[in-house]
Amino acid sequence: MELRQLHYFVKVAKKEHVTQAAEELHVAQSAVSRQIHQLEQELGAKLFLQKGRNLQLTPVGALFLKRAEVILADLERAVSDVHEFLDPEKGEIRLGFPHSLGFSLIPEIVSTFRKLHPNVTFRFKQGMYPSLIRDVIKGEVDLSFVSPFPEQHGHVTGETVLTEELFAILPPNHHLAGEDAIDLIQLKEDNFVLFSQGYSLRPIVWDACREAGFTPNIGFEGEETDTIRGLVAAGMGVSLLPEMALYPSGPLQPVKVRVKSPQITRTIGLIYRSNEKLPLVAKAFQSFLLDYFSCKGIK
Incomplete structure (x- = not known):
């Protein structure tokens, strides 16, 4: 599992649309779809269901979203801590x-x-x-x-x-x-x-x-x-x-x-x-x- 897959998954979950997520991520729609598909294969579960033109999280997808957001938030804090450690003048x-x-x-x-x-x-x-x-x-x-x-x-x-x-x-x-x-x-x-x-x-x-x-x-x-x-x-x-x-x-x-x-x-x-x-x-x-x-x- 890659961090990129988590980023793509969270973005699609928030936008409920692969095309809009790809536009915000500045990548091709096919790249986002491929990463989501690979993530589902690795987890052995469907994360999204098609609902008209949009996507809807499955119950498993909703559960995974909560965990993914925590992981990405922790990573963001860790990166921030490193920057603050290297530059005390901008630390907390x-x-x-x-x-x-x-x-x-x-x-x-x-x-x-x-x-x-x-x-x-x-x-x-x-x-x-x-x-x-x-x-x-x-x-x-x-x-x-x-x-x-x-x-x-x-x-x-x-x-x-x-x-x-x-x-x-x-x-x-x-x-x-x-x-x-x-x-x-x-x-x-x-x-x-x-x-x-x-x-x-x-x-x-x-x-x-x-x-x-x-x-x-x-x-x-x-x-x-x-x-x-x-x-x-x-x-x-x-x-x-x-x-x-x-x-x-x-x-x-x-x-x-x-x-x-x-x-x-x-x-x-x-x-x-x-x-x-x-x-x-x-x-x-x-x-x-x-x-x-x-x-x-x-x-």
Whole structure:
């Protein structure tokens, strides 16, 4: 079976007419008919039935069309991947990241990178820690920011690019809202607004409270940074968030207070598949990111 036969078959199936298909393919009608006939012989099944002046797919033909289209689409993507690999300036970077990085960091680094490489495009996937790791392993993204950085993992590798301080966020009328810094134990009696199970910030907050000597009272749970921030601002409780998740996004904002004890941080890593070379365009972006964080002195 030849790729040419698949191309001819798909074109005839779409046009439902050999002559029109041959015209679009810029080949002789007899060549198209011959290739379709050879394909039917090889498959041992009729793919078309004559219906007046047109052709109609048989049930087997309709089934084969779905498969043929997938094969040709995969081939097209493979050719595109090769072209992108050979010319990184026209490639696509598939990047994963957690929601908390989407407010400022991702737009900033992508904007900066595209000033240097204006023809490179991006495809983004946001998710929780387990899904981001899975996306890298399955090859659905080339690179992904994750928090915390997985120190040991059999299928992914990478670098810690950022260690970020977490701040206490309080309602504006909270009795500690005017303080420059507090000890976390001072929030022992407050209700906490936490991320739902599966989000990496939840265990960080939980472990910090336990280290401070108490188990947090969970008042509310949420899945978006905006939700956590908004509930705290509305007086529903307190929480801990990294600074990059505290950019104002509305009129109602919580108060940010530094935590003196214990010291609370999160690590953010850039990961990719182990034992596999990155496409050149993704490799160029990886190098850019390492330089970017190093120059900013925030690693």
